[in-house]
Amino acid sequence: MPLLDIRNLTIEFVNDNKPIKAVDRVNLLLNEGEILGLVGESGSGKSLVAKAICGVTSDNWRITADRMRFGDIDLLRLSPRERRKIIGRHISMIFQEPQACLDPSASIGRQLKQAIPSETFKGPWYKRLFPWRKERVIDILHRVGIRDHRDIMRSYPYALTEGECQKVMIAIALASQPKLLIADEPTNAMESTTQDQIFRLLRRLNQNNNTTILLISHDLRTVSQWSNRIQVLYCGQTVETAASKELIATPHHPYTQALMRAMPDFGQPLPHKSRLNTLNGSIPSLEHLPLGCRLGPRCPYGQRECIVRPPLTGTKHHQYACHFPLNIES
Numbered sequence: 001m002p003l004l005d006i007r008n009l010t011i012e013f014v015n016d017n018k019p020i021k022a023v024d025r026v027n028l029l030l031n032e033g034e035i036l037g038l039v040g041e042s043g044s045g046k047s048l049v050a051k052a053i054c055g056v057t058s059d060n061w062r063i064t065a066d067r068m069r070f071g072d073i074d075l076l077r078l079s080p081r082e083r084r085k086i087i088g089r090h091i092s093m094i095f096q097e098p099q100a101c102l103d104p105s106a107s108i109g110r111q112l113k114q115a116i117p118s119e120t121f122k123g124p125w126y127k128r129l130f131p132w133r134k135e136r137v138i139d140i141l142h143r144v145g146i147r148d149h150r151d152i153m154r155s156y157p158y159a160l161t162e163g164e165c166q167k168v169m170i171a172i173a174l175a176s177q178p179k180l181l182i183a184d185e186p187t188n189a190m191e192s193t194t195q196d197q198i199f200r201l202l203r204r205l206n207q208n209n210n211t212t213i214l215l216i217s218h219d220l221r222t223v224s225q226w227s228n229r230i231q232v233l234y235c236g237q238t239v240e241t242a243a244s245k246e247l248i249a250t251p252h253h254p255y256t257q258a259l260m261r262a263m264p265d266f267g268q269p270l271p272h273k274s275r276l277n278t279l280n281g282s283i284p285s286l287e288h289l290p291l292g293c294r295l296g297p298r299c300p301y302g303q304r305e306c307i308v309r310p311p312l313t314g315t316k317h318h319q320y321a322c323h324f325p326l327n328i329e330s
């Protein structure tokens with residue numbers, strides 16, 4: 001059964017009565033216990049989707065969807081207050097720049113204790129008289145790979161490395177024992193060894209605790225190593241979705257192919273002053289989106305038919321939105 005099932009999610013910003021559509025009819029299906037990678041270049045709407053799921057929105061946002069189910073709960077039928085309660089209890093999010101998300105004036109131990117909701121206490125009532133929160137903090141810190149819990153709990157955020165800060169953020173996210181963890185570019189601007197540690201930690205949490213993870217990133221190759229399935233967004237629309245291995249082996253959408261080619265293979269020597277493989281032009285602004293296929297003006301395979309929006313087609317396991325898909329045997 002899907003843990004999160006969203007159909008036709010649309011996000012608009014309304015300024016001076018003029019709506020600007022940033023996310024356009026995106027479907028998102030997350031099965032329990034899987035890692036789904038949400039990939040796309042900067043400005044494609046990944047963070048907006050995550051914020052809409054968590055309900056972190058502003059007054060000028062208009063969010064509509066045909067379906068928004070979390071497990072067997074229909075989120076569209078709930079009042080904003082009830083929805084916030086469900087989301088706060090079962091969904092946690094971690095962001096890029098972990099150091100900026102931690103309170104600089106409180107010790108890590110204090111911040112972690114505050115993040116543990118009292119309803120997660122299990123056991124006989126008299127155990128509440130003991131420092132159960134401290135025990136939980138130590139347990140969570142060990143689970144995220146921090147062995148020296150005493151030192152970390154006493155520290156303030158400025159004294160920690162980036163990797164340690166992100167591990168603490170993951171520990172805070174886990175404190176409420178969420179069913180779904182949304183990781184929005186969790187390793188952005190980190191060293192590659194630290195990136196590896198964080199991804200390994202996320203996978204361990206997924207395998208050991210069955211935590212479902214929505215992994216947001218612009219790096220298709222890295223995400224493909226750590227996720228079961230990938231959904232590629234471009235300009236607020238889904239362009240392709242498939243199992244990670246299949247998507248990398250046989251991408252059907254030119255944008256997915258371009259994302260893969262944009263990552264230089266440093267295993268092979270690059271000729272001096274050779275051009276990197278990139279698409280022409282840049283991602284259009286939300287006010288000037290092209291008609292039909294939004295990749296059209298940048299697409300190396302674009303043709304006249306592309307002025308009509310391609311529907312999402314394919315099989316249940318591999319869908320793409322392109323009139324002229326690649327790697328398809330005719």
Ligand SMILES: Nc1ncnc2c1ncn2[C@@H]1O[C@H](COP(=O)(O)OP(=O)(O)OP(=O)(O)O)[C@@H](O)[C@H]1O
Pocket residue numbers: 013022040041042043044045046047048049058218286
């Ligand atoms: N509050 C807002 N008001 C107006 N436009 C916004 C707002 N938040 C985001 N946008 C616009 O919506 C588009 C998608 O933004 P979003 O942050 O989801 O991109 P992203 O794919 O997550 O990119 P990044 O990796 O850079 O965060 C961008 O063009 C952005 O400028």
